[in-house]
Amino acid sequence: MIPRQAPAPAPAAGRLLSKQVLAWASWDWGSAAINAVMTTFVFTVYLASPLFGDTDSNSAALGSALAVAGVAIALFAPVTGQRSDAGGRRRFWLGVNTVLVALATAACFFVYPEPRFLLLGVTLIAAASVFAEFATVNYNAMLPQISTPATIGKVSGFGWGMGYLGGIIALAVVLFGFVQPLADWPGASTEDSLNLRLVAVFSAVWFLAFGLPVLFAVPEVPRRVDTSKLGFAESYRILWRHVRSIARTAPHTLYFLVAAAVFRDGLAAVFTFGGIIAAGTFGFSTSQVIVFAIAGNVVAALGSIIGGFLDDRIGPKAVIVGALSGLLAAGTGVFLSPDARGFWVFGLLLCLFVGPAQSSARAYVARLAEPGREGEIFGLYATTGRAVSFLAPALFSLAILLAAPHVSEGGAQRYGILGILVVLLAGLLLLLPVHRPSHGPRKPHGPGPA
Known part of the structure; x- marks a missing residue:
């Protein structure tokens, strides 16, 4: 059991890389194995591949499962x-x-490369996304605990940047350990896609290992109400x-x-379907998808890091508006690209703008939150999203x-990009x-605790 600690004093003004910030950002680093490896560039690409049937149908099934989640x-x-x-119980949950x-x-790991396992695969990915969002609500809520208005x-x-850098290392391990192994070992076997199924186990271990420090470095928040005596119906009324x-x-x-609910859904789709589009529309192999992801x-x-510094200077709204404008331009470039070279150019531009939009949206909500x-408020942020x-x-x-019905077989996937751009706009x-x-400083704007 993690020991309950007294709330820590507010961070010193101007201090960025404190012990708490580093431990907090470690969770972002660890979650990259889920975001980059599982839901964006490797495992969802595996689920959408011909191993499970028609690629267009597989992509639609994945999208439907995530919608239910x-x-x-x-x-x-x-x-x-x-x-x-x-x-x-913020830290506990x-x-x-x-x-x-x-x-x-x-x-x-138990999602074998057969069409009958597609349902299991998309269900597990959807379930992981549900629990990840619940975890993220509490993780994001810690942001005001470890930072100052300045x-x-x-x-x-910095947290988003650590997440992306963690994704680089995780993807490199996946590429050189499982997909194109530098050394021959049993886990790299492609029989029954063992190597890709083991990637799931690796991702789970990676997330746990780097997700632990924040549970010890950032103290629990004070209890205001005995929630064991508070029913869910009453919670909704409050x-x-x-x-x-x-x-x-x-x-x-x-x-x-x-507004954030809408544009963040578009941002999430860029990550969720980016690897699928690279493979299905532009012919990237699994290893090429991973290289692009790195x-x-x-x-x-x-x-993300540059956007964070701009955020504290010009405000999060200006950063988000600029990032969304850049995403629309880059996404249009991806749609119009005739080959993989165009995807490389405009796909990397998409990556450049996604991080600042996500990071500044989180900072925006943290500035709005009542102490x-x-x-x-981050739960509402998740719910509206x-x-x-x-x-x-x-x-x-x-x-x-x-x-x-209007394009050659396998060519329809490209048009999914337009659906994402409509949401971003x-x-x-x-x-x-x-x-x-x-x-x-943040001030209360609603009634006190129930």
Whole structure:
């Protein structure tokens, strides 16, 4: 059992790389094995491959499973965040959900390369995404604990950058240990795709190993309410009262949550379907996808860190608007690219802009959060995101289905890019009228704890 600690004092102003920040960012580093290896560049590419049947149908099945996962997250994320805040269990639930993600990921070892295992594969990926989002709610809620108003953008950007750099190392291990092994060993066998199934086990172990430090370095939050005596129905009533209070006193908080819900769904789709498009549309092999992923993560890490410094200087809204504009231009370039060379150029530009948009969106919410209710606001952040998380997967799948009768076999997947771009554009348009958040100390804007 992790010992309960007294809340730590606020970080010293201007100090960026404290012990707590490094431990916190280690979780981002570890989660890269799930985000980069499992859901973006390796395992979802494996599931969408001809080993499981028609590639267009496999892609649509994956999108549908992730849409169902989004519904589950939308229903439960804000209440789980609220209860972890009130019950002083933020760190505890971060640990529990981290373990559940690792277990679902490790179970992907049993997804053999046969069409009858496709359902198991997409279900496990969807389950891992649910638990990962619950963990992320509590992880993000720790951001104000380890930063100051002057450093919150940099710390958020540093965390995203560490995540991308962790992805580089994890992908390199996968490439040279499992896909194109530097040494002959049993785990690199391609019989029954053993090497790709073992990648799932590796990812689970990697996530656990690097996800542990934050559980010891960042203290638990104080308990305000005995949540064991608070039913879920009452939790939803408290949540609704708080949302109504925010709507009266800080409506632009809700406006931002709605805008972010839309554009973050587009950002998630860039990662989820990027490797699939590289393989299915541009003919990348698994090893080529991984090489591109490594290069893309280098670019994304630089973008996140630079975006974090810009965030603290010009504000998160300006960073997000610039990043979304860049994503629309780069995504159009990917769609129009006739060959793999175009994908390399515009795909790397996509990577450059995705990180700053994600990092500044997190810093934006952290600036809006009331002290002591960070988990709840990040739960709302997750819920509003997942409430529309069907958008990008659904439009990706719909665009493929609509294009399929009019293009040659296997050529419809390219049109899924247009579905993602529509979502990013809608998010940008919704964000433009939203007021910028304050750079000063966070203040309560709703009723006190129940």
